[in-house]
Amino acid sequence: MGGDAAAAGDTLARLRAGRLQGLQRLDLSCGLTEFPREIFALADTLEVLNLTGNAMQALPDDLHRLHRLRVLFCSDNRFTELPASIGRCTQLDIVGFKANAIEHVPEAALPPSLRWLILTDNRIASMPDSLGRCPRMQKLMLAGNRLRTLPAALADCRQLELLRLSANAFERLADALPERLLALPHLTWLAHAGNPYGDAHEAQAAQARPIAWSTLKLDARLGEGASGVIRAAQWQRDDAPPQSVAVKLFKGAMTSDGLPRSEMAASIAAGTHPQLVGVEGRIDGHPEGTQGLVMPIIPPGHRVLAGPPSLASCTRDVYADDQRFTAEQARRIARGVASALAHLHARGITHGDLYAHNILVDDDGHALLSDFGAAAFLPTDDAPRRAALERMDRRALGWLFEELAQRCDDPHALDADRAAISL
Template sequence: MHTLEQLRAGTLAGITRLDLSCGLTEFPREIFDLADSLEVLNLSGNAMSSLPDDLHRLTRLRVLFCSDNLFTELPACVGQCAALTMIAFKANRIEHVPGAALPPLLRWLILTDNCIGELPTELGERPYLQKLMLAGNRLQSLPQSLRNCHRLELIRIAANQISQLPEWLLALPSLTWLAYAGNPLETEADAAALAATPSISWSQLSLEQLLGEGASGLIHRAAWARPGHADTQVAVKLYKGEMTSDGSPLHEMNACITAGIHPNLIRVEGRVVDHPQDTAGLVMQLIEPSYRNLAALPSLATCSRDVYAEDTRFTADVALRIARGIASVAEHLHRQGITHGDLYGHNILWNEQGDCLLGDFGAASFHATQDTLESRALQRIEVRAFGVLLGELLERIDSGLSDGERRRLEDLQQRCCQPDVLARPGFDEVIQVLND
């Protein structure tokens, strides 16, 4: 994190990224002294409500973070920044989004956790739009012009007031990751599955080291002391209860429970009750330390694509074991009326044998279990996510795959990603091809 003193002293000359979080109420004009080099400007965590009309003087600016401030409107001056591709104004008080505030090269827009009731038609006139994050607003509909955004791959509209998913949305040729939980349109979670989940008293749990932290909560290793049993080592996830970029953490918890039991899912042991702060939580199977994340989160540069370590390589057997496991668990979820919504390498744990577990249900949504055009389209959108993953695995196979097998798998990958959504195979067919 940089300081105002550094900025004013001129010691930051030539930097490409500036991070300032120091209670700012106004835009420091000294930032313009960095115009020849500045590409990423992070002003999140301040108390700002406006930006200067001449913001476009930052001619190299590609990324603008202004989350956790006091904006009530997306500033129109942002739209005049010719090189700007990513905008993040999460957790402000934004009610109005002027069309003029959307720059021509917009690729990634984050307006999560605001008060937006309507979006401008101009949003659909941004041909490079790839990621759109709108969870936690007051939207009742999406602008029909978004049907023209053929590059749009990820959209988060959870926790709004949308009563119907438009047909054109489900037909977008590149849509791959969709989250819509917490809207009136969503099918309810399985009440019987939720009711049948064992309750585990907080007094039986002794938290140990922190295992991980995500947008929705903290995961600790813990000892579970059950009367009449030896202590069991488990993982305890405590939910923050705040809106995330995917949606509500409590919807995530319901999806984890409703998902049920599958070899490629992390088993839920029960729900935490009697927490002193009434914090919601789940007790889950503790994963062996031999498991690790398949990939890292997308970067500012990759936008919607995971980042793999340069030395990540697989044998054909391991890669296919991962692919079969994920296809199998995705088919299982669809039978329960759940789309995962975030089927990505960074949400997959794997070991050297190719055993894998699909985690992070933060973007999961419920749909009808009946075979309707809508449920089929929702499932085929997720098939495209699997196709992206399969392509990433195929790129990293270094041995054991014949030319004929590679052609067969590349054909499957292309069919999973084809632009005609309903022409994509279902996971039953995907599994059949992978097992041939």
């Protein structure tokens, strides 16, 4: 961290000395309280501006002078209002203000050019109607706010594909998921858990299968994601020999998808299936109150199927340029994930984030679906909404099949499987 701050300080010094001419991307995280006006000297080339991790509360009214700016990140600052000056930046494609203290989003703050908006973990009680005047919007991340309703104009975002509404203040499922939203033709990845209408069910499910912290002995770190750190561990159960497991410790009270409690509840309720990573239980009695899950160790040879979406791809995973599949591999992956999804729906759960970057595969095509951060319980008393939510998961499955077919030795290997998906 100290090295990062020093590097950012050096970058700021070079900026102020006029030594960054021609720069296309600028990253500054060095305790800034005000916008450095020297940035305007880069107006003819600057496309990506990352001011995450500072102490800023405002942006200049003439921000639009950065006329080539496409990406603006100001997460982890001290904004209480989304700056209206953003709305005059006509080339902006991506805006991220995660983890501020934003309470108000002015009508004028949303430029029509927006394709990806991140306002996760703020204090927003309502979104403006101008959201509907963003026809390119594909990815809208509003988890961890205070929303009770959605603007009717959201139905005009006909290109919307990914939506995060978890951990807000929706009292009724119909408030979070109005019919006009569920009818959007491309909406595929949806997270809505952690709202008052589902609190009781989630809380009950999340309390199941406790595993005492004292029975776990942590070993090496296996990996780290946006929501938590995964460690190898030994689990001592009664008089049985120690069992090798993986432990996921959540980093905080909020993830990009929602609440750790929601993820734990869905993971436990999902039960077991050959194509699910599965869980042994939830951690109980951590000395610092950290929430976490105990999971089986992934069999050797499994790797992530693809990388997560990039700034350019927005809602599409990124595969290696040379990644190819035989027809048999593609069919095994596709049918395995389809089987896991059918199992989840039968258990009353939507995955909400069915992506290749949440699938582990081995060389034979054996697939394991993971990551329940966006999962939610299906309604039991609302058949139309239940059907719509299941259809979104199947739409994601259809995208996965298409991605596999594009990289398969036989591009028609999955034709029958794709035709069988009911959309």
